[in-house]
Amino acid sequence: MNTLQAILPTSAAAADVVFRVEGLMHQYGSSADARRILDGVEFEVRRGAFVCIVGPSGTGKSTLLRCLSGLQTPTGGQIIFNGARVTEPPQGLALVFQDYSRSLMPWLTVLDNVTLPLRAGSLTRRQRDEQGMAALQEVGLANAVSQYPWQLSGGMQQRVAIARALAYRPAAVLMDEPFASVDAQTRADLEDLMLSVRKHLGISVLLVTHDIDEAVYLSDQVCVLSGSPAKVAAIIDVNLGSERGQITTKATREFADLRTQVYQMIRRPAAVKS
C-alpha cells in the first residue's frame, strides 16, 4: 500500500529533507552466526517535520537510532543528514537519550549541563549562558539553572536534556524513547512541551518510541518499523492539524483510526511470518 515512493517522491528537493535513509542494513557479528537487525530501512524526514519511528521492543529501534546519530556505522546502505553522508556524529544533530539520569552530568549545574556542548564553539561565556538560559526558559526551567540535575524530578531532568539539545541550535533533534522513564502525567506534559517547542522553533524532530499513541499524537508522519530483521512496514501521514491536545485530539475519530492503522501495520508482518 503506502510505498515510500508514493508518499515521498525521491525527487523532492534535497534541501527540504533533513534525514534521508537509504537501504540501511545492519547486522551484529559476521557470516554464519550474524544477527541481522535492520534489513533495508528507508525513509525521509522533511525539514521542520515531526516524525516518529514506532515499533515493538526488540525491532532494532536502538540500532537504527545509533546509526542515525553516527554513533554506529551501519553494515550497509547510507544515511544522509543535512545533505552529507553520516560517517560520524554529524554537526547540527542533537540527541535526547532515554535515561536522563545517565545522560546528564551530576557534577555540573543545570545551566552548565546545557552549555557544555557550546564550549567548543566561538561563543563567549556570556553568549553561551544566554543561549542556555533561553533554552531553559523554553522548557520552563528558568528557575532551576543553578541546581544540580539530581536535585530535580525525573521529568525536570528530561527537560534539562531537551534544553541541552535546543541550546545546541540543531537542524534536527533525535530522541530515543525520551519519555519512557517518567510517569504518565509527566509524559503527557513532556509530549506537549515537545509539540510547543517544535512549533515555536520550527526544528525537525525524529523520535523513536514503542508507544503507538505517543507516535500518532506527536507526529506529522509515523514510520512503522516491523519484522525481524526490521523493515519499514509503512509510512503513515498524520493529519491531525498543528493544534493538538491530550484530551481533544485523542478523542477524535481520526486519532482512533490512525492508531488502529499503525497497530495493524506493526502486527501484520509478524502474523504473516508465523
Next chain:
Amino acid sequence: MVAPFGPHRPTRLSRRIRAVFVEAWLPIVLVALWWVLSARFPSTYSPPLQEILRLFRELWLFEHARTDLLPSVVNLVLGYTLALAAGVGLGTWLGLSPRLSRVLWPTLEFVRAIPGVAILPVFIILLGVGPTMKVTLIAVGAFWPILLNTIDGVRSVEPTLRDVAASFRIPLKHRLLHIVLPAASPQIFSGARISLSVAVILIVVSEMVGANGGIGYFVRSAERSFAIPEMWSGIIVLGLLGYVLNTLFRLLEARVLAWHHGMTTRTQRDGR
C-alpha cells in the same frame, strides 16, 4: 542548595558544638590519662607527658620545625604532587585505551604489590640519601594507588556520557576536563587518600634509614642517643603532621566531591 529538613531541626551552631563534643571527648580523656599515668609511674621509656610537651614547645616551636620538619614536608609535597600528576595523567590515558590497560593491568598489579619500603635500598644505591632519593621514593610509592584508581575510574565512566560527548561533538579537551575526570574523581580521590598515607610512611622511613636531617631522622637519632622525651616529641609532631594532612585532604575532597556526596545522600533518602 541544601534541602530543608523540616521545621524542628536544631540550629546549625548548636549542632556543630555537639558534633565537636562527640568527637573530642575521647582524645581529651586519653591525653589526660597519659598525663596522669606517666606522671605517677615515670620510666625511662615513657617519660612524663609534661616533660615531653615542654620539649615539644622548646624544640618544635619553632627551631626544629624549620630545620627538620620543613624539609620533610617539602619533600613530601614534591613527591606527592609528582605522583598525583603522573598517576592521574597516565591513568587517564590508560583508562581511555582499554586494550593497552588490559595488557598492562597484571603487571601494574604486581608492581603495586611491592611495598614502597622494599625498594628503598635500590633508591639509596641509585640516588644516594639526599632529597632527590626521598622525593623519588615518595613519588614512586604514592604513584600506584593513584594510577590504578584513575584507570578504574576512567574505565567506568557511564557509557551514555560517552555517547553524549560523541553526539554533541565535544572536543577531547572538554571531554577530559568536564566529563571523564569529574566522573572518575571519586575513585581518583580514594586512590589519592591511600597515597597520602603511603607518602607519610615513606618520608619517615626514608629519613630513618639513610638521611642526615628531617623529622624521621630526628626521631631515630633521638632514640639512638637515648633522648627518649625528645623522641616522643618527634613522634607527636609526626602524628600531628599526618592528622593535619588528612584533615586538609578531607576538606579538599568535601569541596571537590560535594556533588557526589549530595547525589548519594539524595539517592539514599529517596530510596532510588
